[in-house]
Amino acid sequence: MAKKKKALSLGVVLRRVILWGFAAWCLFPIYWLVNMSLKQPVDAVARPPTFIFMPTLQNYIEVLQDPRVIGYMMNSLIIALSATFFGLLIGAPAAYVLARHRFRGDSKIAFWILATRFTPPIAMLIPFFVIFYNLGLLGTHAGLIVAHIGINLAMIVWILRGFFQDLPRDLEEAAFIDGAGRFTSFRKVILPLALPGIAAVGILTFLSSWNEFLFSMVLGGNDVMTVPVGIYAYIGFEQIEWGKLSAAATLMLAPVLIFILLFQRQLVRGLTLGAVK
Amino acid sequence: MNKVPAGGLGKAASWRRERSHFILLMLIPAIVLLTGLILVPFLVGFGLSFTDYILSLPPARFAGFDNYLTLLSTPEFWDSLRVTLIFTVSSVALQTAIGLGLAILLHEETKAVPALRAIYLLPMAVTPIAAVFTFRMMFNPGLGVFNHILVSLGLPPQDWLGAGNMALFSLVLVDTWQHTPFILLIIAGGLASLPADPFEAAKIDGATPWQTFRLVTMPLLKPFLAIALLFRSIDAFKTFDIIYVLTSGGPGTSTTTLNMYAYKQAIEFVSLGYGSSIAIVMLIIITIVTQLFLRRSRLLTVAES
Numbered sequence: 001m002a003k004k005k006k007a008l009s010l011g012v013v014l015r016r017v018i019l020w021g022f023a024a025w026c027l028f029p030i031y032w033l034v035n036m037s038l039k040q041p042v043d044a045v046a047r048p049p050t051f052i053f054m055p056t057l058q059n060y061i062e063v064l065q066d067p068r069v070i071g072y073m074m075n076s077l078i079i080a081l082s083a084t085f086f087g088l089l090i091g092a093p094a095a096y097v098l099a100r101h102r103f104r105g106d107s108k109i110a111f112w113i114l115a116t117r118f119t120p121p122i123a124m125l126i127p128f129f130v131i132f133y134n135l136g137l138l139g140t141h142a143g144l145i146v147a148h149i150g151i152n153l154a155m156i157v158w159i160l161r162g163f164f165q166d167l168p169r170d171l172e173e174a175a176f177i178d179g180a181g182r183f184t185s186f187r188k189v190i191l192p193l194a195l196p197g198i199a200a201v202g203i204l205t206f207l208s209s210w211n212e213f214l215f216s217m218v219l220g221g222n223d224v225m226t227v228p229v230g231i232y233a234y235i236g237f238e239q240i241e242w243g244k245l246s247a248a249a250t251l252m253l254a255p256v257l258i259f260i261l262l263f264q265r266q267l268v269r270g271l272t273l274g275a276v277k
Numbered sequence: 278m279n280k281v282p283a284g285g286l287g288k289a290a291s292w293r294r295e296r297s298h299f300i301l302l303m304l305i306p307a308i309v310l311l312t313g314l315i316l317v318p319f320l321v322g323f324g325l326s327f328t329d330y331i332l333s334l335p336p337a338r339f340a341g342f343d344n345y346l347t348l349l350s351t352p353e354f355w356d357s358l359r360v361t362l363i364f365t366v367s368s369v370a371l372q373t374a375i376g377l378g379l380a381i382l383l384h385e386e387t388k389a390v391p392a393l394r395a396i397y398l399l400p401m402a403v404t405p406i407a408a409v410f411t412f413r414m415m416f417n418p419g420l421g422v423f424n425h426i427l428v429s430l431g432l433p434p435q436d437w438l439g440a441g442n443m444a445l446f447s448l449v450l451v452d453t454w455q456h457t458p459f460i461l462l463i464i465a466g467g468l469a470s471l472p473a474d475p476f477e478a479a480k481i482d483g484a485t486p487w488q489t490f491r492l493v494t495m496p497l498l499k500p501f502l503a504i505a506l507l508f509r510s511i512d513a514f515k516t517f518d519i520i521y522v523l524t525s526g527g528p529g530t531s532t533t534t535l536n537m538y539a540y541k542q543a544i545e546f547v548s549l550g551y552g553s554s555i556a557i558v559m560l561i562i563i564t565i566v567t568q569l570f571l572r573r574s575r576l577l578t579v580a581e582s
Contacts, residue, residue: 015382015385015386016386016388018379018382019379019382019383019386019393020393022375022379022397023393023396023397025454026396026397026399026400026454026458027396027399029400029408029411029412029415029454030399030403030408030411032411032414032415032422033407033408033410033411036411036414045420046420047419047420048425048428048429049420049421049422049425089306090306090307090310091307093302093303093304093306093307094303094304094306094307094308096303097299097300097303097304098304101296101300103297103300109304109308112311113311116311116315117508118511118563118564118567119315119319119560119563120514120515120536120539120556120559120560120563121515121517122515122517122536122539122540122543122552122555122556122559123319123322123553123556123557123559123560124315124318124319124322125543125544126322126325126543126544126549126552126553126556127317127318127319127321127322127325127553128318129543129544129549130321130325130330130332130549131317131318131321133332146314147314149310149314150310150314150315150318153307153310153311153314153315154311154315157307182295182296182299183299183302186303207402210404211403211404211405211406213405213406213517213518214517214518214521218544227404228404228405228406228407231406231407231410232406232410232522235410235413235522242414245410246410246411246414249404249406249407249410249411250407252404252406252407253403253404253407256402256403256404257399257403259402260395260398260399260402261395264391264394264395264398267398267402268394268398268462268466271398271401271402271459271462272459272462272463272466
């Protein structure tokens with residue numbers, strides 16, 4: 001729908017104002033969070049709120065010296081990394097088979113995988129709570145890792161399947177003709193080729209687990225608190241803690257921001273569930 | 278890959294056997310896990326919904342359809358259903374309107390598109406609790422930046438989370454901040470993948486931009502719009518983090534959605550049987566909506582391509 005050069009200028013300006021205006025709206029809360037995290041307690045509760053002030057790293061220093069915060073970070077890391085590792089280990093082979101082979105019931109499997117994405121979390125949380133309560137898994141790392149695999153496995157298989165489908169078949173067939181078995185060609189030919197896709201899904205899984213709140217709060221309880229749960233626990237003390245809480249929340253965003261900068265394209269595809277390639 | 282190697286029926290049979298072994302071995306871990314972590318919990322939840330199970334008050338007894346009958350006759354249920362519908366419909370409508378408009382603008386943009394996309398990605402990728410916590414600070418009536426901005430523009434300050442209708446509006450606002458990019462990016466991706474021919478034909482026929490948009494772009498975009506709408510509606514229907522951290526369903530029950538109601542019953546009051554019946558009703562609603570959608574839009578065929 002390109003118009004002529006002369007008519008463009010006003011339209012282009014207006015378009016850019018709108019697009020960057022929306023970008024500003026997307027960025028504002030993140031800016032404000034970082035802004036709050038750099039404020040001294042006096043500035044954090046100033047009326048009216050200040051945009052310009054003497055920044056301080058005091059909040060970060062305090063947060064990073066707080067053994068509780070370090071504990072939350074460690075819990076989040078252990079759980080997110082384990083859930084990602086096991087999720088990929090189990091999800092990738094299934095995704096490959098679903099991408100390459102037609103067999104009885106394959107469309108049903110794909111449908112059920114999608115269906116788990118639609119299930120309300122509370123419908124899974126209640127039985128998890130009851131089962132974990134009876135197995136003594138409440139408030140354990142293992143319990144949360146298992147739950148996070150359950151939450152993410154369907155997404156892992158679904159998106160990886162899309163990545164595998166995009167790979168050309170020639171290479172496997174060549175390996176096949178050369179006498180490599182199916183497992184060998186999967187391991188030696190397909191996996192290396194699919195590595196960017198697998199990395200992208202790994203990052204998505206990590207972020208999903210890192211950001212997850214409801215299951216972590218209910219199943220982890222007070223024993224295994226992840227960062228979101230830890231932050232939530234201190235929101236009650238709001239105003240006094242705003243600076244410190246903002247610093248903790250900003251630290252939480254760090255891996256997210258790094259991943260977005262490095263893997264923007266793959267994340268767009270993953271976050272839109274493969275609808276955008 | 279249905280080529281049968283030369284060498285007769287015996288080899289073909291063993292080739293087939295080898296193939297099914299491969300499929301089975303690759304799938305089994307995932308199937309076992311999906312069964313253990315999704316099917317079994319689902320069945321347990323379904324079973325629980327027919328009991329009067331309350332944690333630490335043993336033993337649970339079979340209660341037939343009691344939970345469901347109680348649920349359907351409780352005003353709280355209908356009230357939370359109403360709140361859920363208002364929240365879901367207004368969020369999704371607002372996000373679709375903004376997302377569609379911006380996607381079309383972004384599609385025509387030539388400068389700094391990757392930077393814009395990276396920024397648009399932020400709200401849906403950042404830790405929801407961190408973002409929602411920030412909104413809570415910004416909504417604060419006395420110290421928050423939103424009221425400060427309103428007052429400096431000469432507008433009256435708002436009690437963002439304190440008054441019923443306003444609180445629901447504020448939740449829609451935060452949900453819109455977080456999820457408009459989802460719709461925007463799906464539609465932008467859709468626009469990028471549309472074939473060029475129909476647009477050239479429209480140009481040759483002398484169609485105005487508006488005609489082109491209405492008669493060519495929109496019909497071609499429909500499958501993408503359908504995916505975006507379906508996923509977004511279902512996710513809005515299940516929203517938890519935003520509501521829990523900003524209002525916990527209050528003031529009163531003015532922002533108690535079905536999901537919050539289920540959470541309060543099941544987790545806060547540990548009425549696990551009754552809570553399960555609410556969750557099952559939510560699942561039924563989602564299933565019906567999804568089926569209607571799938572039938573109308575052939576969504577799965579698009580999702581698979």
